[in-house]
Amino acid sequence: MWQRNWRSWRGEHREPLLNSSVIVCVAMKRSWPEPSEQRREIQTESKMGQKPRRLNRDAQDLLQQSHLGCAYRDLLQFHRNHGKEGTIVVTRVEEPSKYGVVVYEADSGRIHHFVEKPQVFVSNKINAGMYIFNPSMLSRIQLRPTSIEKEIFPVMAGEGQLYAMELQGFWMDIGQPKDFLTGMCMYLQSVRQHAPERLRTGPGFLGNVLVDPTAQIGENCTIGPNVTIGAGVVVEDGVRIKRCTVLKGSRVRSHSWLESCIVGWSSSVGQWVRMENVTVLGEDVIVNDELYLNGANVLPHKSINESVPEPRIVM
Numbered sequence: 001m002w003q004r005n006w007r008s009w010r011g012e013h014r015e016p017l018l019n020s021s022v023i024v025c026v027a028m029k030r031s032w033p034e035p036s037e038q039r040r041e042i043q044t045e046s047k048m049g050q051k052p053r054r055l056n057r058d059a060q061d062l063l064q065q066s067h068l069g070c071a072y073r074d075l076l077q078f079h080r081n082h083g084k085e086g087t088i089v090v091t092r093v094e095e096p097s098k099y100g101v102v103v104y105e106a107d108s109g110r111i112h113h114f115v116e117k118p119q120v121f122v123s124n125k126i127n128a129g130m131y132i133f134n135p136s137m138l139s140r141i142q143l144r145p146t147s148i149e150k151e152i153f154p155v156m157a158g159e160g161q162l163y164a165m166e167l168q169g170f171w172m173d174i175g176q177p178k179d180f181l182t183g184m185c186m187y188l189q190s191v192r193q194h195a196p197e198r199l200r201t202g203p204g205f206l207g208n209v210l211v212d213p214t215a216q217i218g219e220n221c222t223i224g225p226n227v228t229i230g231a232g233v234v235v236e237d238g239v240r241i242k243r244c245t246v247l248k249g250s251r252v253r254s255h256s257w258l259e260s261c262i263v264g265w266s267s268s269v270g271q272w273v274r275m276e277n278v279t280v281l282g283e284d285v286i287v288n289d290e291l292y293l294n295g296a297n298v299l300p301h302k303s304i305n306e307s308v309p310e311p312r313i314v315m
Contacts, residue, residue, distance in 0.1 A: 087132050088153070089164075094124075099126040111163060237254045239257075243259055258275045292307040
């Protein structure tokens with residue numbers, strides 16, 4: 001159910017990356033509940049497995065997973081300096097046993113191997129989710145769903161073709177909805193510090209609010225703090241939104257109240273609706289009028305006709 005795409009958060013607001021000779025790809029990671037209501041992660045699949053028909057031989061392929069931003073130019077320079085096939089960004093964590101760790105040479109950055117959730121200390125560096133490859137790496141991927149982390153990276157490391165660059169600065173995993181909202185708040189604060197002119201100000205806007213130029217905001221709304229509103233979104237009159245992200249093409253109808261929510265692409269929230277407590281709507285969800293959603297996780301393409309007073313997954 002919970003789908004995430006880094007482009008939907010940063011969207012058209014990000015600056016062009018690197019230069020025209022670089023191919024930028026986004027790997028999407030999706031998860032949804034099993035019938036037992038247990039969530040499962042689907043491996044980073046091809047998109048990478050669907051090879052392009054043509055590829056600029058001089059280009060490098062930047063694959064960026066959806067859960068972080070980084071210093072792209074530093075990564076590209078490091079990659080060019082070592083001259084091998086791939087580079088991944090790693091970051092230091094306090095509890096490496098929660099993650100898969102990367103074992104590599106501190107001086108050169110050459111990766112030796114990976115250890116999944118180690119029970120004894122072998123490293124405190126983990127995969128931070130950003131990679132840059134030479135185009136030749138694509139020849140390693142068969143035309144089937146492929147986990148590059150589990151199937152491709154170990155082979156590249158064994159051949160001495162994979163290097164690690166440690167991220168200098170802050171890193172946060174935003175793979176869970178509550179963490180995504182926290183990360184969004186931190187990103188908006190960064191915008192406040194470095195590019196405050198990008199934030200929406202004026203009557204009805206409180207704190208850090210980022211609104212796509214194509215979005216429409218009705219009268220007598222109160223938006224913010226910590227809200228992002230995507231392209232083509234329509235917010236009707238009298239709506240209250242705080243600590244939320246509303247993704248591309250969605251509509252929030254009049255007099256609804258949203259706090260700590262993620263409204264998925266092309267979804268519709270009816271009139272006089274109240275949603276809170278990390279309610280997440282998948283793509284193309286319809287919430288009918290005068291309902292209350294408390295911590296609901298709604299799968300894509302669903303229509304909600306009754307309130308959800310306690311947190312649960314709506315399948």
